[in-house]
Amino acid sequence: MAIESTPTWLGEDLVRGMPHFISPAWVKDRSHFDAAATAAAWEKIGFEVVHFLTKHHDGFMLWPSEFCPDDQPEIDYFGQQVAECARRGIKSIAYYSVGHDNWAGSKHPEWLVRDQHGDLPDTSGWNSPTWMCLSSGYADFALGQMEELARKYEISGLWLDICGLPVDENYCFCDNCRRGFTEWAGAANLDNMKGSEEMWQYKLHIHSEFVKKTRAVLVKHGRDPVVIFNGAGAPYNKRYAQRFEGSDSESSECHDPLLVGTIGRLHRNMHKPFELLSCSETTWVHPVLKPDTLVELEAFAATAHGGTYTVGITHTPEGWLSPGNIDRLAAITSKVKANRDLLIGTEPIYDVGVVSSWDNREMRRVMPQIWRWVDFVRQGHFLFNVLPGFHNLEAQRVVIIPGGLHIGDDDADRLRRYVEGGGNLIVESPTPRRGGDGGYLLADLLGVEYDGLSESQWHFMEPTDDALREDGMTDDPLMAASTADIVTLNGAETVTNLVHQFVPMDLAHMVWTQANAPQQDPAAEPGITIHRLGKGSVAFSVCQLSSRDPKDDTSPWLTTLSQNLVELMLGERSLELTAGPLVEVVANRQGDRAIVHLLNHAYGPAPALRTWQASDVAGAGYSVIQSRGETDFTAALKLRLNVVRLGLKPTSVTVVPDGESLEIRGDGDWVEVTVPPLGIHKTLVIE
Template sequence: MNAMPLRYRQIHLDFHTSPHCLDVGVEFDANEFARTLQEAHVNAINIFAKCHHGYSYYPTKVGVVHPGLHFDLLGAQIEALHHANIVCPIYVSILWDELAGQQHPEWVIVNKDGRVASRAPLSNAWGWTTLDISTGYADYVMDQVTELAKMYEVDGFWFDICFPKPNYSPWGQEQMRAAGVPLDDDHAVWEFARRKQERFFARLSQHVKSLAPEATIYYNGTIKRDMRRIVDYATHLEVESLPTSGTWGYLHYPVMVRQARTYGKPTIGMTGRFHNFWGDFGGLKTADQLLYECAVIVAAGGRISIGDQLHPRGRLDPAVYRLVGSAYARIEQLEPWLVDATPLAEAAVLALGPLHEDVDGVGSQSPDVEGAIQMFIEMGVQCDVVDAAADISRYRLVVLPDGAEVDEALGAKLNDYVAGGGALIFSGTAARAADGSSFVLAEAPVRYREAAPTTPSYLRPTGIAPTPGSELADDYDYAFYDQAHVVEPLPGAIAYGDLRRAYFSRTWATFMGHQHAPVDRSLNAPIAVRRGKVLYLAAPLFSGYKKWDYWAYRAIVEALLPDLLPDRLLYPHAPGWVECSLHAQPATAEHPPRTILHLIAYQARRTLQQIPHVDQAWTVADLSVRVRCAQPPARVYLAPNGKDVPYTREGDYVTVTLPKLTTYAVVVIEG
């Protein structure tokens, strides 16, 4: 079956099954399997050929069949699924393979500290044996893919655990030396690992296309800010992001998909039915929680994949699929307003700046990027994340994060962008020139003097007109808990606010009270400076917002934004926990052009756990959104029920008023 275009209602069916389970598939019933998925409105599912344990679930001659399996489980699944018109890409674990590591220790990666990349002996710690794809293991993978393509009608391949990882084994060291890679240069070692990964992807993708030209291909673990490297090897991009796991959280997907969706390929967002992490047998979300997560995915332009794990005996859990069906029935009804609809964006945040954490296979951005996206989502600013090679000319505003190093090419691009009328925000030490006092941006409105002498600094927002309803006070000194910077405005620039120092920074010798010292005096320096459409923030408010979640930082940015981004695409009259996303859907023979507004309420309850849960939704009322529309609408209504929504029009804006919202609503402005 042809899996393209990608379907909206997918399942990722994990099946990492221990060799100690000796009753694999004994309760599998092909008809019940397919019927359960159909009744849950599922139309695509990833099914397993080989798992992290290294065992296969079909009669392989290349690999090793699971010792507890005595029939062709994969083949039976494919036959039943295709009969039910459900596409089923085949899952193959790549870097993690316990069995292959035991049989071929020469394939196993050794970490920089000299330890084998696996669980410690006699340890119950989480972890898997990790293999090097430039060893003979690559041929093993190729042979298994060949076998699968010859045995079955393949819809696609879903390759898991595909992040780059250096290998410091004696063989790996010799490989690097032969390539001229200095072993004590971490940057060079990682660059070698990435190039090795790309060669493997190129080889494997070409191999798959030669065997199954219509098959989808995806490499999981590659959605990081350098994801442009792997775009050509995959048919689409998937953002694995289980928000309640503690690994990702509820802002990971919104941040990373805003970059993934900029490469011209379809995207999928992967959540899970689990209460926490993968393999959580007995863990189950509520219907409100799963609907919220599905809504966030489609509102950002993605298709949905819900993670599950099949019981070793092979029977899908009815309760799980009643839950899945409650969400997917709603998504199926909405598909006429999802297909070919494109998320709109008027601001772009550059995926630059120092990373504070980097976990294998889990993408992250710099704190300034993540804080900017969080802030923009709460303000209703429609935004993307883009890399330095992206075309930024289609955005009205670009954010250059604190600490971003700007080379000659990027500097020229940003200068051309500003000269062409684009607006730019940059913070802290971003784009600072080698002389330490100037910036490489032609229209930079400041000269750099020094880092602020104390931490914290204090922000007195004098001269910053707060937005209506804001509690920002111009007679209060708001703490900026991280490093701020002292700058001097250049002629013709407008300075905002007053940057002030504390008495002293807290040290072992100078401390006061429970935390930091209070404000002392002015540094005779501004909080922010603007010249034309270029704004400099002396306090990196975006990273500060990510780290401290201080509402005052958002209020300052929101007050300064109208001079840079007037006449925004939309203005919500709603709290920041209501997410508003705007799509454009072109006209067809069945309908006129549409502007589609997705509204999602994040209603987290209090908890003593690290991750809050949104498992109890409630109705909220009196929400409205002003949406910019060039033409008067012919009709405004709710999808999918078609109920008309009251609205008013003033100038180029339509104000839509929602009588109530429970978790998720879709408003369609037609004509």
């Protein structure tokens, strides 16, 4: 009898393969393809599950589909791989490109996504100019092909790529969508509803119905009912995948070890299996390999959070695989698997959480400030979570709400309960106001009242609480590339003053770049306030601390101020690491022991999370990938453990897999160990 729930194996493989055999119809020679040799390669790497392409965006089918009798491949590339893997005990999941199919789109232009004028979306930069509409006959074609795959081959699930429309209100207005919307919504006309919530709901409806039908196809043929779609779970993909439910596993393309850790934390809140994707080459389907060090860093960054590291591997269009890539992946995955018992079945330990948007449309706007706060807390070595909206607040003692995030009435109630129960909030401007232009929605929590907006685009912040001046902070006022709210205190106290420019800068009053100098001897005006409320407290910054300054690379002061503010609100960390900002710390609990992962992003491509603006990366200061394979990259690190917070009295701290035992110093509420030079990563078992 068919099983209809998610099988347990889905969350248990630490590393998974995603070979890309993209070989469009125009390729004349596929003679390097060898299904037995590739299956042997996957076995050597240690994959238990592999996502195999059935067709990519070009639409060339790698199996002899009944639907396309005139366009058959020379041999059954897909079927041979599935059979060879089955002989080796490796499960095959069938990758199917849903949203893009050049072949189907060219044969059936009536199946294409169109705007109100009948024009196609701009897909420049993609190798496929087609975007297929699931309201059209294409949905039946795709479901028919997937039914064929489930019937003919021993597959363990389907992996749907580009399962979503462009995140753009201009699509889709094809005839099928117009008709379908009117039937779904009653009498409403789609053209009148452009950009409305109903239009977005209709898009979600079409896609979630499609996903349900793909699962039914698997159940019908007794296959494991595993459906995964690209982008499931984390609303940050910019081109597609409006977030919707229905995936058995969260699945996110990351392609950066910092993003792997960020999205991994985000997914982990959902208590579902999740995979984090990156490539062994510099990007998908690229002829150049990433350095071994970077691949290893990404593999450990993903698995530290209990996720599956799904690695992209390129076949050339002729079918060739890089033997060197296979060998080094085998070496890296064997290191990951050696830590298996420490990676599976753990719970995260968090001190701090950054609220992320849970809406793809909003995320396109607010990602820079969310990522900036994530950078602040990661570089400050806090144990941090990335929250899926205003959920799972209780998992940490401090919650940070980046500026510009929508906060609904329900969210505000959750925040009130969190603070009353002893939670601490950090809120920065801009924060929602009632009716858009009234008092602050969170006025009772903030303990300040909104009095207006300062007219200048630049301000200074002058900490008055010594705790905010820690860690090498300058004594000068700190410049913020941000507007400022003018507020009056209503229960809160000031810990930082807002300071204006001595003359607001404009074209007639400009000495040099950016902003004019700060006022001397300014009147005290609230800049950062703290409101103690119930068992908790709420900090509010009238400037956006996460705003990006073109001089960020030489002006660390708002980063330091923000980190000091987090420290002040937290009171006491669960652990303290003395290391440079490129070292990331992850801590998990597993029964009576704690497992600490230290990841060295000096081997990564960038010191800060990238956003969609290239200038943000430049502002963060690009570093060069270290590819020489050093093992002694940093000095020994000091790690202090808060015995009370961690709830364990360590008698041993062991570095794995080396097995080196570290001397534990101190016997009070804090104990201390010296971690040997880090290399790419280290895992410590504390028990």
